[in-house]
Amino acid sequence: MFDGTPDMLARLIEPGRVHRSVYTDPDIFELEMERIFGRTWIFVGHDSQIPNEGDYITTDIGRHPVILIRHRDGEPRVLLNRCAHRGPKVCMEERGNAKSLVCLYHGWAYDTDGSLIDVTMPEGTAKNFDKSGFGLKKVARIGRYRGFIFASLADEGPSFDEFLGPMKANIDDLVDRAPDGEILLDAGQHRYFFRGNWKLQVENVLDSYHVPFSHASTVNRKGEQFSRREGDDTGAKVIDEAKEKKKGDATSDAWKGRRSYVVDYGHGWTSNTQLNDKGRTSPAFDAYVKSLSDAVGAERAKEILTPEFHNSLLYPNTSIMGLNIHIRVIRPVAVDLTEVTIYPVRLKGAPDEMNYGNIRLLNVTHSAASFVQTDDLESFRRTQQGLASEKSEWVDISRGLGEEQADNHYNADMESAMHEMAIRAQYKAWLRYMSEEAA
Amino acid sequence: MDGDAFKTPAPAAPGGVKGIDREPFELFLIHEGRLLDERRFEEWMELFTEDGHYWVPSTPDQESPYQTASLFFDDRQLMKTRVDRLRHPRIHIQTPPSRTMHMISNVVVDDIGGAATEYRISSSVLMGEYRLDVQRFFAGRQYHTLIKHGDSFRIKLKRVNLINCDSAFEAMALPI
Numbered sequence: 001m002f003d004g005t006p007d008m009l010a011r012l013i014e015p016g017r018v019h020r021s022v023y024t025d026p027d028i029f030e031l032e033m034e035r036i037f038g039r040t041w042i043f044v045g046h047d048s049q050i051p052n053e054g055d056y057i058t059t060d061i062g063r064h065p066v067i068l069i070r071h072r073d074g075e076p077r078v079l080l081n082r083c084a085h086r087g088p089k090v091c092m093e094e095r096g097n098a099k100s101l102v103c104l105y106h107g108w109a110y111d112t113d114g115s116l117i118d119v120t121m122p123e124g125t126a127k128n129f130d131k132s133g134f135g136l137k138k139v140a141r142i143g144r145y146r147g148f149i150f151a152s153l154a155d156e157g158p159s160f161d162e163f164l165g166p167m168k169a170n171i172d173d174l175v176d177r178a179p180d181g182e183i184l185l186d187a188g189q190h191r192y193f194f195r196g197n198w199k200l201q202v203e204n205v206l207d208s209y210h211v212p213f214s215h216a217s218t219v220n221r222k223g224e225q226f227s228r229r230e231g232d233d234t235g236a237k238v239i240d241e242a243k244e245k246k247k248g249d250a251t252s253d254a255w256k257g258r259r260s261y262v263v264d265y266g267h268g269w270t271s272n273t274q275l276n277d278k279g280r281t282s283p284a285f286d287a288y289v290k291s292l293s294d295a296v297g298a299e300r301a302k303e304i305l306t307p308e309f310h311n312s313l314l315y316p317n318t319s320i321m322g323l324n325i326h327i328r329v330i331r332p333v334a335v336d337l338t339e340v341t342i343y344p345v346r347l348k349g350a351p352d353e354m355n356y357g358n359i360r361l362l363n364v365t366h367s368a369a370s371f372v373q374t375d376d377l378e379s380f381r382r383t384q385q386g387l388a389s390e391k392s393e394w395v396d397i398s399r400g401l402g403e404e405q406a407d408n409h410y411n412a413d414m415e416s417a418m419h420e421m422a423i424r425a426q427y428k429a430w431l432r433y434m435s436e437e438a439a
Numbered sequence: 440m441d442g443d444a445f446k447t448p449a450p451a452a453p454g455g456v457k458g459i460d461r462e463p464f465e466l467f468l469i470h471e472g473r474l475l476d477e478r479r480f481e482e483w484m485e486l487f488t489e490d491g492h493y494w495v496p497s498t499p500d501q502e503s504p505y506q507t508a509s510l511f512f513d514d515r516q517l518m519k520t521r522v523d524r525l526r527h528p529r530i531h532i533q534t535p536p537s538r539t540m541h542m543i544s545n546v547v548v549d550d551i552g553g554a555a556t557e558y559r560i561s562s563s564v565l566m567g568e569y570r571l572d573v574q575r576f577f578a579g580r581q582y583h584t585l586i587k588h589g590d591s592f593r594i595k596l597k598r599v600n601l602i603n604c605d606s607a608f609e610a611m612a613l614p615i
Binding site: 094187188189190191192193194195213214216217218220226339340341342344352356359360362363364367368369371373374375377378379 | 511
């Protein structure tokens with residue numbers, strides 16, 4: 001039986017394969033909640049979701065419900081959403097504004113920094129009752145970068161700066177696209193769930209190998225996907241049918257040229273999708289280019305508009321998508337149940353029409369009823385079903401094993417994105433997190 | 440279409456417009472649901488005007504399909520991409536295909552446009568879907584803007600307000 005010792009854990013992860021129980025064993029899931037989601041830096045929200053004092057949103061860190069709220073001093077707080085008295089969740093709304101947070105059960109009231117300000121019928125409190133010991137529990141640490149707010153439930157551990165490391169560039173790549181240098185996550189959200197382990201969606205984020213086959217239903221007769229960016233008249237060339245007839249491999253060369261990169265902590269990204277950047281034009285896009293050039297200069301605007309990254313993953317559960325711009329947060333619910341939230345990104349300072357275009361195209365690719373995401377969700381569900389069998393113990397992630405190269409430009413490891421290096425890097429980080437004993 | 444066109448209309452009077460026969464509208468909506476249930480997607484798409492839209496918001500009382508994410512917001516071009524994909528042999532989310540049942544009721548003629556060629560119809564919709572051992576239901580109120588077309592209608596806008604529009608959904612392949 002699984003006992004959680006480092007020796008036992010190490011036997012689950014081999015250089016090119018992962019044991020099936022990593023996806024199916026409830027005890028391993030419990031340990032992930034403690035040692036990964038209970039310790040590392042998890043995305044909890046964005047400044048633009050709580051612009052004013054008293055604004056809050058509710059979310060989760062692993063399975064801990066939390067409130068992200070802006071206090072009177074202008075700084076965000078991350079508080080456990082659990083009354084210090086008898087335990088109910090205090091905030092039930094997804095978002096709101098409050099002067100104080102009042103528990104429904106006995107009316108205990110908390111300030112927006114979590115401190116207990118009022119106990120109903122105070123004459124009944126115990127003689128030595130000390131209000132200062134009964135606030136909403138503060139989450140240990142908060143880390144912020146360009147509007148992104150992360151939190152860690154652990155008092156100690158790597159700093160947010162250390163955790164984020166070179167991935168700042170991936171956040172910059174998105175945020176710099178806004179003429180005002182800020183993004184806004186205020187255009188609603190897409191929410192879906194699947195009956196599978198959370199890591200299936202995490203792996204998929206940097207898995208380009210699945211695209212030509214799995215998403216074949218999204219390409220037309222010319223092997224091109226539908227247009228996914230404002231100003232494009234067609235999407236990426238994914239399949240080359242003429243070549244398939246000759247060699248039996250339909251994947252286009254453009255697609256095969258894509259690279260993946262990994263850095264520490266399981267983070268990584270894939271290089272951009274080859275699209276016709278020179279021919280990209282529409283009234284909305286052209287107006288956007290002008291607004292960006294006015295703000296940062298034509299030369300810098302050109303740099304910003306030359307895409308570098310396709311998908312970026314901040315392990316364990318946050319992804320930044322550079323093509324259909326969005327932030328994706330993957331929330332483990334149970335070993336075989338996962339919920340995903342996708343936030344469309346608005347570029348502050350860009351013309352409304354440009355932001356409308358981004359929001360619209362994201363419906364097409366990543367809503368629960370979208371053309372792309374639905375086939376992935378079906379893959380995750382079937383994988384979880386297949387992995388239920390104990391008669392086949394291993395999941396193979398060996399594509400390109402041993403072909404990793406050092407990339408000096410990014411100071412990262414690089415490989416073809418059609419390989420599985422990024423997934424191997426995730427399990428290296430997984431094993432490191434999981435093998436750390438109780439802090 | 441401008442912003443106001445997308446707003447959910449309030450009924451002009453209790454029970455809607457007086458003295459109008461609901462039957463042609465009701466039969467049209469039943470026909471529309473039946474085309475979807477029978478997987479006659481191309482015919483369903485043809486019910487929409489060339490500038491028609493199909494919209495399922497993701498938030499209650501959503502005012503705009505442009506400013507906020509939506510479950511569906513298809514113009515005719517996107518509808519065609521969607522329908523083509525539904526016919527693709529490698530659409531995994533429809534392998535095997537879903538079976539669906541549309542139930543349409545509580546049909547009300549909310550409003551009639553100036554020249555009596557544009558009608559705003561609201562109705563309750565319940566769609567049952569069965570696939571791979573899972574049965575689920577989508578419930579809501581739908582709002583059709585219908586244009587007179589010969590002795591039938593064309594859909595200028597179909598908006599479906601699902602009662603759980605802001606919940607997390609398991610993957611959806613088929614229009615409501």
